[in-house]
Amino acid sequence: MTIKLLAIGKTDNKQLQALIEDYQKRLGFYIKFDFEIIPDLKKVKNLSEDQQKQKEGELILAKLNPTDVLILLDENGKQYDSVGFSEYLQKHMNSGVKQVVFVIGGPYGFSDEVYNKANGKISLSKMTFSHQMIRLFMIEQLYRAFTILKNEPYHHR
Template sequence: MNIKLIAIGKTDNKDLENLTNIYQSRLGFYINFSIEIIPDIKNVKKLSEEQQKQKEGLLILSKLSATDAVILLDENGKQFDSVGFSSYLQKYMNSGIKQLVFVIGGPYGFSPEMYTKANGKLSLSKMTFSHQMIRLFFIEQLYRGFTILRNEPYHHR
């Protein structure tokens, strides 16, 4: 199985980018993982929130295949502790899907079409974090999840 993270907008903080890259490289020991960054939409000041969500949704949908399992990182999604999240990952790995795609939307969330396409929603916290920080937190939790599945000591250092 492959895991892909799709996110809107590049990270402008080099420290966050470096930390994200560290965890991304660590994940390579466990699974084929990739990140796809969709550039920010231009001229957003001329768009309503709904129009921006629609445009972002179309861009995200164009990056998905019909067989992808799609999980939206959404504030109203299911929350897990790290062990529960590792079990969630294991369930998808056992399901036989080829690619599991997690999506971080834009600042206003997702279009209705994205919710229709999604197989599930996941929330990392009830708190609000920048989209750039969510990338790091999510990738670290993916890494942690795989170390839990392998019974490695990272989770309880």
């Protein structure tokens, strides 16, 4: 199985980017992981929130394969603790899915088309975090999940 993380817009913070790269490298020891950035839209001042979501949604959907399991990071999604999230990933791996795609949307969320295509939604917290920070948190939680599944000491129960 491959895990892909899609995110809208690049990370400008070099320290944050270094941490993301560190966890990406660690995660690569456990599973094939792909982190893909969808470039920010240009000339968004002329677009309504709905138009922006629509255009971002088209870019997201264009990155998917027909067999992908699409999971949105969404404030209204299901929340897991780290052990529960590791079990969630294990279920996907056991199901024979080729690729699970997690998506971090743009500032206004997702278009209806993306919501309709999604196989699930998860929330990392009831708090709001920047789109830049969520990338790091998500990759770290993926790494943590695999250390839990392998009974490695990174996660203390």
